[in-house]
Amino acid sequence: MDKNTFKVINNEGQEVVCNILFTFDSEETKKSYIVYTDNTTDSTGNVQVYASIFNPNDPNTKLEPIETEKEWKVIETILETLQEEVKNKTNEETEEAA
Numbered sequence: 868m869d870k871n872t873f874k875v876i877n878n879e880g881q882e883v884v885c886n887i888l889f890t891f892d893s894e895e896t897k898k899s900y901i902v903y904t905d906n907t908t909d910s911t912g913n914v915q916v917y918a919s920i921f922n923p924n925d926p927n928t929k930l931e932p933i934e935t936e937k938e939w940k941v942i943e944t945i946l947e948t949l950q951e952e953v954k955n956k957t958n959e960e961t962e963e964a965a
Contacts, residue, residue, distance in 0.1 A: 870887075871886060871887055872884050872885060872886055872887065873885055873887065873903075875905075875930075877905075883905050884905075885903045885904060885905045885917075886903060886904050886905075886906065887901060887902075887903050888902045888903055888904060888916065889901075889902050889949075890902070890921075890923065891945065892923075893938075893941055895937075895941060896937070896938055896941065898920050898938070899920065899921055899922065899923050900918055900919070900920060900921070900933075900938075900941075900942060901918065901919055901920075901921045901930065902916060902917070902918045902942065902945075902946070903916070903917055903918075903919075904916050904917065905917070916946070918933055918939075918942045919931055919932065919933065920932070920933060920938075
């Protein structure tokens with residue numbers, strides 16, 4: 868893993884480059900998480916975003932699945948907050964340009 872991307876092997880055995888959106892440590896779960904995308908889109912055109920548990924101190928870390936509803940809720944809350952911040956910033960920039 869470098870600072871912005873990493874490679875995974877998908878289900879078809881192909882190497883895929885993923886972009887790291889952000890990482891964070893949760894005080895609540897005492898784990899580190901990585902949120903990333905392979906830049907594919909779903910059927911409605913939204914970019915696919917994934918999250919996993921990882922060890923930031925291991926350069927060869929393996930991504931571990933998130934298994935609890937509590938962990939998913941923590942990640943969803945952060946994503947929703949970030950989306951709202953981006954939306955607000957975009958609206959402000961649009962208003963300033965008008």
